[in-house]
Amino acid sequence: MAQPPEQPRTVTLTSVAAAAGVSRQTVSNVLNAPDRVRAATREKVEAVIRELGYRPNRLARSLRTRASRMLGYCVQPRGDGNVVLDRFLHAVTESAAERGYHVLLFSAPPGDAGLPAYADLLAQQTVDGFVLSDTFMGDPRQEWLAERDVPFAAFGRSWSEPEHGGWVDVDGAAGTRDAVDHLHEQGHRRIGFIGWRPGSGVGDDRRAGWERACAAHGLGPQPSAAAENNEVRDGAAAARRLLDLPEPPTALVCVSDMIAIGCLGVLAERGLRPGRDVAVVGFDDLPAAALPGIDLTTLSQPLGEIGREVVGLVLDQLGDRAPAPGRPPHRVLRPSLVVRASSTPFPRSQEARNP
Amino acid sequence: MAQPPEQPRTVTLTSVAAAAGVSRQTVSNVLNAPDRVRAATREKVEAVIRELGYRPNRLARSLRTRASRMLGYCVQPRGDGNVVLDRFLHAVTESAAERGYHVLLFSAPPGDAGLPAYADLLAQQTVDGFVLSDTFMGDPRQEWLAERDVPFAAFGRSWSEPEHGGWVDVDGAAGTRDAVDHLHEQGHRRIGFIGWRPGSGVGDDRRAGWERACAAHGLGPQPSAAAENNEVRDGAAAARRLLDLPEPPTALVCVSDMIAIGCLGVLAERGLRPGRDVAVVGFDDLPAAALPGIDLTTLSQPLGEIGREVVGLVLDQLGDRAPAPGRPPHRVLRPSLVVRASSTPFPRSQEARNP
Numbered sequence: 001m002a003q004p005p006e007q008p009r010t011v012t013l014t015s016v017a018a019a020a021g022v023s024r025q026t027v028s029n030v031l032n033a034p035d036r037v038r039a040a041t042r043e044k045v046e047a048v049i050r051e052l053g054y055r056p057n058r059l060a061r062s063l064r065t066r067a068s069r070m071l072g073y074c075v076q077p078r079g080d081g082n083v084v085l086d087r088f089l090h091a092v093t094e095s096a097a098e099r100g101y102h103v104l105l106f107s108a109p110p111g112d113a114g115l116p117a118y119a120d121l122l123a124q125q126t127v128d129g130f131v132l133s134d135t136f137m138g139d140p141r142q143e144w145l146a147e148r149d150v151p152f153a154a155f156g157r158s159w160s161e162p163e164h165g166g167w168v169d170v171d172g173a174a175g176t177r178d179a180v181d182h183l184h185e186q187g188h189r190r191i192g193f194i195g196w197r198p199g200s201g202v203g204d205d206r207r208a209g210w211e212r213a214c215a216a217h218g219l220g221p222q223p224s225a226a227a228e229n230n231e232v233r234d235g236a237a238a239a240r241r242l243l244d245l246p247e248p249p250t251a252l253v254c255v256s257d258m259i260a261i262g263c264l265g266v267l268a269e270r271g272l273r274p275g276r277d278v279a280v281v282g283f284d285d286l287p288a289a290a291l292p293g294i295d296l297t298t299l300s301q302p303l304g305e306i307g308r309e310v311v312g313l314v315l316d317q318l319g320d321r322a323p324a325p326g327r328p329p330h331r332v333l334r335p336s337l338v339v340r341a342s343s344t345p346f347p348r349s350q351e352a353r354n355p
Numbered sequence: 356m357a358q359p360p361e362q363p364r365t366v367t368l369t370s371v372a373a374a375a376g377v378s379r380q381t382v383s384n385v386l387n388a389p390d391r392v393r394a395a396t397r398e399k400v401e402a403v404i405r406e407l408g409y410r411p412n413r414l415a416r417s418l419r420t421r422a423s424r425m426l427g428y429c430v431q432p433r434g435d436g437n438v439v440l441d442r443f444l445h446a447v448t449e450s451a452a453e454r455g456y457h458v459l460l461f462s463a464p465p466g467d468a469g470l471p472a473y474a475d476l477l478a479q480q481t482v483d484g485f486v487l488s489d490t491f492m493g494d495p496r497q498e499w500l501a502e503r504d505v506p507f508a509a510f511g512r513s514w515s516e517p518e519h520g521g522w523v524d525v526d527g528a529a530g531t532r533d534a535v536d537h538l539h540e541q542g543h544r545r546i547g548f549i550g551w552r553p554g555s556g557v558g559d560d561r562r563a564g565w566e567r568a569c570a571a572h573g574l575g576p577q578p579s580a581a582a583e584n585n586e587v588r589d590g591a592a593a594a595r596r597l598l599d600l601p602e603p604p605t606a607l608v609c610v611s612d613m614i615a616i617g618c619l620g621v622l623a624e625r626g627l628r629p630g631r632d633v634a635v636v637g638f639d640d641l642p643a644a645a646l647p648g649i650d651l652t653t654l655s656q657p658l659g660e661i662g663r664e665v666v667g668l669v670l671d672q673l674g675d676r677a678p679a680p681g682r683p684p685h686r687v688l689r690p691s692l693v694v695r696a697s698s699t700p701f702p703r704s705q706e707a708r709n710p
Contacts, residue, residue: 265647288643292620
């Protein structure tokens with residue numbers, strides 16, 4: 001009679017405890033609260049962990065009866081959705097599907113108030129890991145998940161030290177630098193910036209690229225304004241402030257397409273032609289940016305690639321390959337400048353439409 | 356000692372078999388292949404089913420060890436997403452969360468090729484039911500799911516008879532009728548329509564409302580054109596055909612916002628002012644419709660309400676209340692006309708922006 005195939009040997013908390021001659025609680029303490037364990041015991045347990053190749057981030061999984069093959073993804077409640085994140089979600093769903101995983105959507109508020117929703121999904125063993133988006137400075141989720149050895153990866157940094165968990169993000173500074181280079185090449189020498197108030201990691205990064213590129217071109221101090229929120233009307237208000245300066249900028253680099261579209265509205269009000277009289281560049285490449293009547297030069301985020309990379313980072317933690325020790329893995333992808341009529345002296349797309 | 360609360364009595368295939376004194380297979384045959392069962396046996400089993408109140412659509416669920424409390428939702432692969440459906444998905448996720456359910460996203464191609472993805476989720480007992488969108492004429496999913504007694508409901512009709520399963524949809528004809536009424540009130544008497552080619556249920560419905568409203572106003576035959584696909588360039592091509600007629604329309608009712616935005620591009624090319632020279636009305640109220648530079652009058656779909664209703668229809672089938680016998684439940688919701696500058700002689704929103 002044939003023997004059943006041997007099961008691959010799994011190193012569990014229990015086998016570490018048995019090999020070290022201590023209780024499971026002691027092993028758990030060594031991992032999670034080492035100051036509670038006497039030095040001699042800690043060293044003994046750590047030696048066994050190394051010897052057996054026990055990986056603490058398998059803790060949560062070894063307690064499970066089965067893998068769910070599902071990744072949790074939180075959508076913010078009461079929102080009409082964020083078009084960029086919806087496109088990211090499509091990319092995540094597809095990449096997960098290619099690797100045999102589904103995406104579980106749930107709804108939770110941002111910040112600490114959202115953590116119970118994550119805890120519930122873990123307690124019910126509904127998901128194997130999480131994909132995060134909508135990350136912000138001081139976001140509590142990364143540390144909370146890392147403390148619990150839950151596999152996850154984020155679209156977006158936490159912009160905090162120490163970093164917890166892997167992430168994939170777009171190089172905002174490289175994007176706005178490309179925008180300034182493009183505008184400088186078109187002859188602009190007064191290039192303003194419209195951002196958000198300081199303190200948002202994404203906004204500060206995009207602002208830094210504009211600032212450094214202007215300095216690199218020797219343009220001297222350039223004007224900037226902060227939009228209250230990321231709405232068209234906030235972009236319009238900020239654009240009016242810059243255009244009302246004694247020496248107004250001839251080009252505006254904007255922190256987002258929504259802000260840039262607000263600028264275009266102000267140009268229309270004042271009879272100024274986008275591209276010819278004042279150039280405008282956005283960031284995000286929303287579907288609306290390509291529409292006639294908008295035709296906005298902008299920086300496109302490689303959302304398909306970002307989705308694949310983020311899913312890959314989570315699944316690496318679920319697979320057999322242990323993640324490399326040390327700093328959590330991350331990848332910064334470069335956005336690409338899409339030039340449209342709003343930053344070129346001749347309305348290119350108009351000509352293309354009407355040959 | 357207190358007694359544990361009594362479990363609600365569940366009528367299962369097994370209890371029907373026991374009460375009827377037959378095997379489980381025989382009960383299953385009565386339900387699924389009645390011609391294999393002798394008439395006398397069939398009548399006896401059917402009497403027990405009625406007496407015990409056994410509901411065949413519980414068959415799939417009674418075989419499960421536990422309910423997953425998850426609803427499956429398919430997103431089309433290789434798409435950047437459809438903004439309308441993404442907003443619907445947010446509404447579904449929230450309504451499901453309020454009732455203790457999560458949404459499982461999966462990726463499958465349209466038509467018969469997508470059915471194996473549904474079958475897999477059922478075989479693995481991953482979901483309790485499905486929410487469908489992206490329905491089309493001849494969509495095989497509704498009948499396939501209904502045959503298997505799988506709880507589901509759809510955003511959108513199948514536009515086929517007989518109907519399978521519940522659905523919620525928007526009254527497209529009422530929407531385009533409102534558009535014509537609004538344009539007639541503004542003084543327009545040549546009101547054209549740009550639709551899709553005949554055969555799409557949604558497009559035909561929206562066209563019918565325009566046609567009937569023009570007749571009701573005694574306008575006589577009005578010009579129309581079909582856009583090849585739902586892209587801006589297709590709308591532009593159709594608009595050129597109508598505007599090149601010897602007696603061109605002074606107003607255009609469009610089957611979608613994308614088509615309407617294509618019309619706006621053609622007006623800009625020709626130096627015609629939207630609202631003043633030619634009025635344009637879209638359908639969908641995409642986020643872009645409200646932007647300066649577009650400012651499109653359109654019909655807004657109540658996506659929050661649609662999401663709640665669709666989730667309600669699925670959960671009714673999972674709850675204790677059996678769905679009423681007869682025609683599957685459905686609800687048709689009325690879209691609301693949002694009037695912007697593209698259909699009014701004075702640019703309202705411009706004035707509002709710049710008081």
